[in-house]
Amino acid sequence: MTAETGEATATPLTVRLEGFEGPLDLLLHLARTNEIDLAQLPVRQITDRYLAYLESTDFRDLDDAGAFLVMAATLVYLKSKLLLPKPEAEADELDEEGEALRLELLARLRAYARVKEIGEWLRAQEAAWGTRFGRTWSELPMPDYLPIESVSLWDLTEAYRGFLARLGRGEPSRDVEPEPPSLLARMAEILGVLDHSWYVMFSALLGATPPRPEVVVTLLAVLELVRLQRARAQQRELFADIVIERALGRQPAEVTAPVEEDEGGPTREP
Amino acid sequence: MNPEILAALEALLFASDAPLELGRIVEILDLPVEDARAAIDALRAACEAAGRGLAVVEVAGGVRLVTRPELAPVLLQLQRLRLKSRLSRAAVETLAIIAYRQPISRPEIEQLRGVSADAVVTSLLERRLIRVVGRKAGPGRPILYGTTREFLEHFGLRDLGDLPPFEIPVQPAEAEPAAVEAVEGPSASRS
Numbered sequence: 001m002t003a004e005t006g007e008a009t010a011t012p013l014t015v016r017l018e019g020f021e022g023p024l025d026l027l028l029h030l031a032r033t034n035e036i037d038l039a040q041l042p043v044r045q046i047t048d049r050y051l052a053y054l055e056s057t058d059f060r061d062l063d064d065a066g067a068f069l070v071m072a073a074t075l076v077y078l079k080s081k082l083l084l085p086k087p088e089a090e091a092d093e094l095d096e097e098g099e100a101l102r103l104e105l106l107a108r109l110r111a112y113a114r115v116k117e118i119g120e121w122l123r124a125q126e127a128a129w130g131t132r133f134g135r136t137w138s139e140l141p142m143p144d145y146l147p148i149e150s151v152s153l154w155d156l157t158e159a160y161r162g163f164l165a166r167l168g169r170g171e172p173s174r175d176v177e178p179e180p181p182s183l184l185a186r187m188a189e190i191l192g193v194l195d196h197s198w199y200v201m202f203s204a205l206l207g208a209t210p211p212r213p214e215v216v217v218t219l220l221a222v223l224e225l226v227r228l229q230r231a232r233a234q235q236r237e238l239f240a241d242i243v244i245e246r247a248l249g250r251q252p253a254e255v256t257a258p259v260e261e262d263e264g265g266p267t268r269e270p
Numbered sequence: 271m272n273p274e275i276l277a278a279l280e281a282l283l284f285a286s287d288a289p290l291e292l293g294r295i296v297e298i299l300d301l302p303v304e305d306a307r308a309a310i311d312a313l314r315a316a317c318e319a320a321g322r323g324l325a326v327v328e329v330a331g332g333v334r335l336v337t338r339p340e341l342a343p344v345l346l347q348l349q350r351l352r353l354k355s356r357l358s359r360a361a362v363e364t365l366a367i368i369a370y371r372q373p374i375s376r377p378e379i380e381q382l383r384g385v386s387a388d389a390v391v392t393s394l395l396e397r398r399l400i401r402v403v404g405r406k407a408g409p410g411r412p413i414l415y416g417t418t419r420e421f422l423e424h425f426g427l428r429d430l431g432d433l434p435p436f437e438i439p440v441q442p443a444e445a446e447p448a449a450v451e452a453v454e455g456p457s458a459s460r461s
Contacts, residue, residue: 021359021360021363021383021384021385022383022384022385023384023385024383024384024385025384066386067384067385067386071384108381108382108384111382112382112383112384114436114437115363115366115367115382115383116363118363118366118369118370118433118434118436119359119362119363119365119366120362121366121433121434122357122362122365122366122425123356123357123359123362125425125426125427126356126357126362126424126425126426127356128339128426129424129425129426130342130356131339131340131342132325132327132336132337132338132339132342132426133336133337133342133345134287134334134335134336134337135284135285135286135287135335136287137287138285138286138287139285140285153402154395154401154402158396238396
């Protein structure tokens with residue numbers, strides 16, 4: 001690699017190293033370009049190459065650098081074991097611990113090689129499928145029933161974050177806020193709405209500029225209902241409104257107690 | 271095959287914004303499963319025979335009406351579209367690991383890739399190609415990830431079985447040797 005031009009070495013090498021997805025990737029590349037037999041994994045040879053490569057690089061990302069350096073440490077450790085004088089003749093043999101480490105490294109390299117192949121396969125698949133287009137948004141009116149595949153906690157928290165961001169852009173927060181509704185009351189309200197409708201939008205559960213505690217309680221109520229399988233929630237895209245819908249198989253027993261208790265509405269305390 | 275059923279199926283597929291599952295077709299058209307399947311095959315054959323611009327394909331556990339691949343250049347001229355964005359190498363490698371080893375935690379992904387997977391996992395979550403499927407029992411209870419239907423849709427796969435076989439060696443530290451010993455004592459007895 002040093003055979004390339006003198007002046008221009010620093011930058012191109014940086015670019016090249018950044019092209020590697022990590023120390024395993026670099027090791028694989030070194031093994032291939034130097035025609036090193038992976039099964040043997042000659043520790044001395046590959047350690048020297050690896051270190052030479054690292055030396056010619058300046059890292060921008062500390063995390064990445066860390067990963068490369070951990071691998072370097074492992075390799076140097078292995079190599080050091082080879083360099084120690086041994087009582088018996090075989091100079092190129094590692095002791096038990098070293099051999100186990102070498103085998104583990106080898107297994108990781110093999111597994112990663114396969115990961116890379118599959119990654120390539122996926123990219124080819126992606127490219128082929130990328131030439132085919134289907135409808136991405138239905139023109140049909142909003143359905144009564146939205147099939148739910150996956151609303152993850154992630155989706156909910158992201159939606160909530162988006163919601164708060166939009167709130168922040170609205171009017172400044174008020175000083176005096178009404179007491180937020182209790183969690184059970186909120187859950188009951190949502191279930192009450194779902195009794196009459198298959199679904200309700202998260203934003204519809206709140207006023208135009210709801211106080212923050214109310215947003216929190218409402219989100220908690222939705223999460224709780226989803227957890228209890230009394231409702232389901234879905235979101236068509238990132239930051240979109242959450243659609244809360246009636247759970248399909250309702251099991252009345254478990255949660256009806258708080259529902260009935262709070263069904264009276266806002267006048268909970270005399 | 272009853273032309274009315276074919277017409278209805280075609281309309282369903284045309285209007286759907288996601289792969290339509292066989293079960294839903296059965297439900298909507300009120301047909302036995304075999305007939306629904308036959309209708310799908312018939313519609314696919316009809317599209318091919320007529321040299322239509324659309325084709326019936328199976329993807330992500332459902333049936334979908336998509337354009338024929340050779341028409342991509344024509345479509346790209348429409349509004350001068352660019353090709354759909356492609357995932358980075360880091361992203362596809364991480365997806366490959368998750369697809370085969372799901373449910374899998376981030377440390378396990380990082381172990382296989384040899385680098386931090388934090389940013390990649392976050393962006394895959396954002397693109398909904400993976401999702402949180404639970405937490406692992408054990409220290410730290412790390413979050414477990416799995417692939418989504420969007421993952422299958424993105425790569426045009428029918429299901430995970432469409433992926434090529436993948437033999438990742440079992441992690442050496444895991445139960446294997448202990449299990450063997452429990453069954454028939456030290457393995458030395460074999461030699």
